[in-house]
Amino acid sequence: MQVDYHQFYSSRLGRYMEFKSYGHAGKPMIVFPSSGGRFYEYEDFKMIEAIAPFIENGLIRVYTPDSIDAETWLSKFGWPGDRARHHNAYDAYIIEELVPFIRHHANWKGGMIATGCSMGGYHSVNFYFRHPDVFDTVIALSGIYDARFFVGENIGDYDVYINSPVDYLKNMQDTHYLEAYRRGNIIICTGLGLWEEDTIRDTRAMEEILKAKSIPAWIDYWGYDVDHDWPWWRVQMPHFLGRLQDQGKLR
Numbered sequence: 001m002q003v004d005y006h007q008f009y010s011s012r013l014g015r016y017m018e019f020k021s022y023g024h025a026g027k028p029m030i031v032f033p034s035s036g037g038r039f040y041e042y043e044d045f046k047m048i049e050a051i052a053p054f055i056e057n058g059l060i061r062v063y064t065p066d067s068i069d070a071e072t073w074l075s076k077f078g079w080p081g082d083r084a085r086h087h088n089a090y091d092a093y094i095i096e097e098l099v100p101f102i103r104h105h106a107n108w109k110g111g112m113i114a115t116g117c118s119m120g121g122y123h124s125v126n127f128y129f130r131h132p133d134v135f136d137t138v139i140a141l142s143g144i145y146d147a148r149f150f151v152g153e154n155i156g157d158y159d160v161y162i163n164s165p166v167d168y169l170k171n172m173q174d175t176h177y178l179e180a181y182r183r184g185n186i187i188i189c190t191g192l193g194l195w196e197e198d199t200i201r202d203t204r205a206m207e208e209i210l211k212a213k214s215i216p217a218w219i220d221y222w223g224y225d226v227d228h229d230w231p232w233w234r235v236q237m238p239h240f241l242g243r244l245q246d247q248g249k250l251r
Contacts, residue, residue: 001056012092019065022048025058027250028106032116032123036074039066050234054241059250061106073150081157099134111136117233118142125165132180139187139240142228145202166205185249186217187240191226
């Protein structure tokens with residue numbers, strides 16, 4: 001498997017940002033880390049190993065950016081609106097700097113996959129719904145989709161609101177966005193086991209909102225033995241990629 005380390009200076013964040021890429025060809029898949037995770041987390045927790053056949057067969061090319069969650073949603077300091085605005089700088093880094101790099105590096109002009117586990121599940125859903133011109137597929141595992149989890153009831157600030165999928169999707173009226181969602185591939189999954197209480201609540205909320213908006217989505221609830229942990233995510237990720245492959249959607 002081709003594995004490369006990358007870094008470049010982000011003018012949006014004012015620092016060098018690191019990431020890795022895995023594979024030689026295929027549909028680009030951006031993997032967002034779990035809470036406060038680093039760019040090497042996906043490899044360290046054997047997720048790359050779990051999906052290796054898809055990478056080695058040239059179906060997907062995986063990119064694992066760093067996070068800045070400790071300075072934004074997970075920070076204990078600063079007004080929620082300021083933390084959200086700092087996250088928006090990260091959003092700009094991903095969309096305006098990393099995505100163009102990936103398009104050139106992978107020679108890819110089409111839609112990409114957003115994915116992640118836990119906090120990465122939140123990011124993947126938020127990036128997918130905020131940027132349907134970039135992402136046509138999302139695979140979110142055990143995510144939180146309500147920004148109140150991070151900031152309490154301080155949802156009135158616009159920059160917080162536009163990063164809370166259960167809120168902005170509920171109020172979404174823009175037909176351009178809605179039609180893009182309806183054409184996309186939306187997979188949102190949670191287990192019903194240990195430490196999944198918050199993710200179950202938010203997954204059900206997303207299911208209701210998407211249904212009300214007539215947006216097709218695969219909302220999947222796994223068993224009561226399926227916990228919020230890496231061993232199950234290593235099972236879920238190749239399962240969903242396999243289904244997308246069977247449907248001819250990894251292209």
